[in-house]
Amino acid sequence: MNRRQFLEALSLSSLGFMALPSLVRADEEDIASALFPVPTYTGISGTIVIVGGGMAGVTLAKYLRLWGGTGVKVTLIEKAPSYTSNIMSNKVLTGQMTLADLNYVYDTLKNHYGVQVVSGTVTGIDSGDQTVALAGGASYGYDRLVLAPGLEFDLLDGMEDAKEYDTDIPHAWQAGLQTQLLRDQLLELKSGARSGDVVITIPKAPYRCPPGPYERACVVADWQYQNNLSSQVIVLDANADILVERDNFTAAFNGAHGYTVDYRPGCKDLKIVDVMSRTVSYVDVDNKKQNVTAGVLNPIPPQRAPQWLADAKLYNPDAEERSVPVNVLSYESTRVPLVHVIGDASLTTQPKAGHIGNQQAKTCADAILRLLQNQPLDPAPVTNSACYTPITATTATWLSAVYQYDAKTGTMFIPSQHNGGGAISTSEPSTDNYKDMQVWFKTLMADTFT
């Protein structure tokens, strides 16, 4: 009997309910103990350098070794000593998780998979010499180079220094100290040390994690409600409408969080008028200029692939979507040979998200192993995106999409058999989804870091 039949059987019986929680996720225990060996000989050899130990880069390093064996030498260059997951980081804002809960280290990659993990910051690449340069002067040669550095954040109009994000107006769109700062500022709202509304600004798409800002608005609103705060969450969205899970978020903004969330779409020309007083201005849908002064200001800035990728001619920094065009069969740059880009820094029709970054990495690993053996690429790779979104402290929704390759356009698309070509999301937030969210997160992170 599979789980569903089991559940159906249970719902027919009357007393099964109590037994459910312990039975449902019995297989969770298997996640941690499953470590598969790196094959000692596969006949494949090569030297692969990966820049960036986040969701995409770590998955790639693991699967290159797991599928390629010990002949594939993998070096991962990462600037931070450990990784802080963005996924679930909105739960740090509400105090349900801490940054320490989101910390992942590179030990398994080093000790089990035999990946050489180098601590350093890459400053540029020399695609002629096939080397990457690190701050401090070291350089590494590659047969193939894979860049997975995530994104950089623009300064918003009116700002003088990126440090203002670290000290006064955290974007917290790369989990870390800014996430903690934002949490601390919210606590000051609660203690009365500051007053006013929480203002979240959303940049024009594409940006990292399409549902993320709406999710943040929901959980912060719920936290305010749980803590009897009278302040609101004002969302200033540069987009004309909610981009993903529109029905779910509209329902949440009008229903559960109706009193707390003030959602304003179509906000143009966002400007930071004054950092200290947390005042922003924008032009609203009726073309009127508006000023808002926030108690807590959380501006999510426009994002781009890091500048050194533009310097390496991987993308045009003046183009609208400032990330790297790639061939989605291999994630090799369409401009610079032997350099691949995966994760948020790549430009594809898929969302910039961690779950899909993991799958892009597997596609890239498979492609590189074939290329090292002079074999043709898989002509029809499939990827999938899945996202669980907390709506309150106990409920969540989800979204799922599967992408197939379209040889005519050379892009990934959601096939028509999949909900007429669109993503699928649940019709209602639930506590079951919330529990599933925790299993999903644990399993995704284990498939990446373990």
Next chain:
Amino acid sequence: MSMPKKLALLVLLLPLVAFEALAAKVSPSSLTMVPGQKSTVAVSSVSGSLTLTNSNAQVASAVLSGNKIQVTANAVGSANLSVKDKKGTVTVKVTVKPAMTVSPTSLTLAVNQKATLTISNPSGTIRVSNSDTSKVATSLSGSTITVTGKAAGTATLTIKDSLTTRKVPVQVTSSSGGPITGTTEGRLLASNCFQCHGTYGSGGFEKLLGETEAEIYEELVEYQEDPDFSTDIMAAHVQGYTDAQLRAIAKYLAKP
């Protein structure tokens, strides 16, 4: 050098050599160590008070306490410890060598799978002991150890040379968690399931490893035909595949 000068030197050295014979005794008279290691040198037949000079404290630190020298190796290199008493000076040569290392530092194997451990910088004879020979077998040849998984469980291998002891934990996974055949057919497609069902289907929402091809395929079809796919993420997910893809996935997952 002219004859008279040579003679003069001899005359000068002779008394020293004579004193040397009477100077304190040290045991051992030389040390070979690895960084971090501590050792003691005993000094005997001492006349008067002892002083200790260390030619290279970066390599080894030495502390005189009573008639003992406590030596701690700090870094690779060599140092001379000179012990002087009333009658003369005696020298203990300390050589600090890189410690033996074993790579990798831990192993995970499937039953019947082999892996090798590589030993670097051994000193003297290498000895391998195995805490559970029913779980793993080992054989040493030169500076490589071949490890073979025998049964699911764990064992600790202790590898010793004359200076260093290293312990390598070995985990042997049951055959349901391996051996992985390494087939590439369907592998990339099926890796879409790993984010939610664990690497190779090893567990998460549901463990898929161990299910047969027919079981997996039937379940996938059942999910695909579910008209209520927006209430179950598995049913939603499976909408995106063609039938041929589902068959390839089921075939792979049954024997990854």
